[in-house]
């Protein structure tokens with residue numbers, strides 16, 4: 001039985017725990033400045049412009065100058081060209097075309113598709129990392145193969161494209177050590193073709209992609225069916241067991257019980273921590289699956305090609321507003337129209353992308369060959385790692401959490417390349433991240449096992 005005195009002691013203990021759980025927020029004024037520059041008006045103007053092309057179905061090509069996907073892509077390329085001129089060569093705009101072959105379902109004949117890619121070059125030649133943020137420009141109505149009838153796609157996914165264009169506009173004014181690639185892709189609705197094209201090219205050319213953030217439907221805050229209204233939560237989908245897993249990776253995963261510590265999960269946790277540090281009134285929900293039931297997304301081709309990729313999507317979906325012909329039936333309005341996009345929600349999700357990418361890019365590269373020493377049974381933990389190439393870190397954070405906790409709970413700062421902790425490696429998970437003098441942290445690295 002819990003006596004009054006015991007209950008009081010427990011209460012005291014609980015309040016101490018919650019007090020010690022307070023976190024100190026360190027803001028980099030440069031990142032805060034970029035976040036503050038995000039404009040709901042700009043985001044809305046881009047979505048309005050894209051909706052104005054009537055349909056952006058992947059095969060609504062060459063309709064004319066004001067309708068169809070070619071015209072829409074030309075407009076985005078024009079926006080990227082303006083950025084290229086303003087930055088005096090630091091930003092490059094690429095018109096990327098490719099051919100797709102019929103598969104009898106959503107591609108009925110040989111067709112051409114278009115991606116528009118912007119690349120902001122890093123100013124440190126030693127730094128080979130690449131950060132990639134993506135949205136899809138193609139849209140669809142009630143029929144996946146209808147290229148004629150309007151398909152405004154305001155939320156799916158003009159919202160994601162607007163986010164990408166706005167990030168390019170703002171981030172290109174600043175210098176980053178590593179490259180940032182802004183991709184606006186086609187063919188998502190036909191089977192993730194544009195994204196697959198870029199992911200395969202990236203693999204072929206050995207791009208060192210540190211993180212790929214796919215933004216697909218980031219503006220709907222009113223759900224269908226259950227009448228929930230919510231613009232204070234956003235989902236980040238991340239894969240557990242990597243789609244691309246070698247036998248060696250599998251053995252390591254089993255040996256470390258690392259099924260919840262894939263690179264994709266580390267990225268998702270990082271987006272949560274850094275995003276919530278810089279953006280008010282929004283919570284990042286970690287969704288432990290690669291995507292939703294019956295649906296896919298542009299992060300998947302990157303995962304399949306061995307890259308670290310996640311999907312950001314609104315918390316609740318409105319199925320009356322996606323993949324529908326614009327119409328009214330029995331008093332219910334259908335169609336993906338601009339009136340149902342919540343631009344304050346788009347702004348907050350854009351800010352989360354920006355903060356996470358900026359902070360990781362400004363940070364030194366992640367520690368190399370991080371490993372946990374497992375030579376004998378012991379009630380402590382020794383972790384070691386090597387200094388990454390590029391700008392040397394000021395130090396490292398060793399992160400720790402209980403095996404059942406979704407997020408990191410403790411952080412130890414260390415200057416050297418190893419740390420001995422009086423906590424049993426059997427009872428916690430650990431990771432290591434590099435940190436510079438201003439406090440920018442790299443993505444965390446989950447240690448492998450060192451047996452010697």
Ligand SMILES: [Zn+2]
Nearest residue numbers: 156157216217
């Ligand atoms: Zn979509």
